Amino acid sequence: MSLTLAIVGRPNVGKSTLFNRLVGKRLALVDDQPGVTRDLREGEGRLGDLRFTVIDTAGLEDATDDSLQGRMRRLTERAVDMADVCLFMIDARVGLTPTDEMFAEILRKRSKHVILAANKAEGNAADAGVLEAYNLGLGEPVRLSGEHGEGMTDLYAQLMPLA
Ligand code: GDP
Numbered sequence: 001m002s003l004t005l006a007i008v009g010r011p012n013v014g015k016s017t018l019f020n021r022l023v024g025k026r027l028a029l030v031d032d033q034p035g036v037t038r039d040l041r042e043g044e045g046r047l048g049d050l051r052f053t054v055i056d057t058a059g060l061e062d063a064t065d066d067s068l069q070g071r072m073r074r075l076t077e078r079a080v081d082m083a084d085v086c087l088f089m090i091d092a093r094v095g096l097t098p099t100d101e102m103f104a105e106i107l108r109k110r111s112k113h114v115i116l117a118a119n120k121a122e123g124n125a126a127d128a129g130v131l132e133a134y135n136l137g138l139g140e141p142v143r144l145s146g147e148h149g150e151g152m153t154d155l156y157a158q159l160m161p162l163a
Pocket residue numbers: 009010011012013014015016017018119120121122144145146147148
């Protein structure tokens with residue numbers, strides 16, 4: 001039984017960067033529903049000795065302003081439903097935004113298990129954002145830097161009991 005992890009969050013928080021770090025070149029398949037081919041990417045993730053399926057909610061950035069909220073919501077709900085665990089990512093350098101709150105609401109209602117990740121957390125410019133993340137009511141945030149590979153052992157510790 002393989003664990004499926006969905007990386008969700010608003011555009012530009014660093015989802016795809018983490019996806020690429022976890023999956024490397026082992027990108028397996030894309031969603032096969034017409035019109036959404038680029039919207040959900042799936043690959044074989046590796047972290048230490050863990051092997052799991054990772055879903056990246058790509059394609060959020062293509063939406064026009066009018067449709068963006070609805071599209072993000074639908075796509076995220078699909079990813080959440082496919083996953084055993086959601087990694088909900090916020091940008092710790094920016095802090096919480098209303099859109100983050102919308103994602104948190106989806107996850108509180110819908111997801112089985114949430115790992116909250118405060119990303120871009122390299123250096124101390126992210127400290128305030130990491131503290132803000134506690135306000136989401138989704139537990140203790142994992143301090144991550146997907147780009148620099150920091151916090152991966154903390155992510156491992158969260159994933160390991162679930163795998
Ligand atoms: P996505 O839209 O959520 O998939 O975000 P991307 O992975 O495309 O990243 C958005 C931007 O954030 C890019 O310019 C990345 O280089 C940058 N980024 C991603 N991870 C980190 C990180 O850990 N630290 C910093 N400082 N920037 C990051």
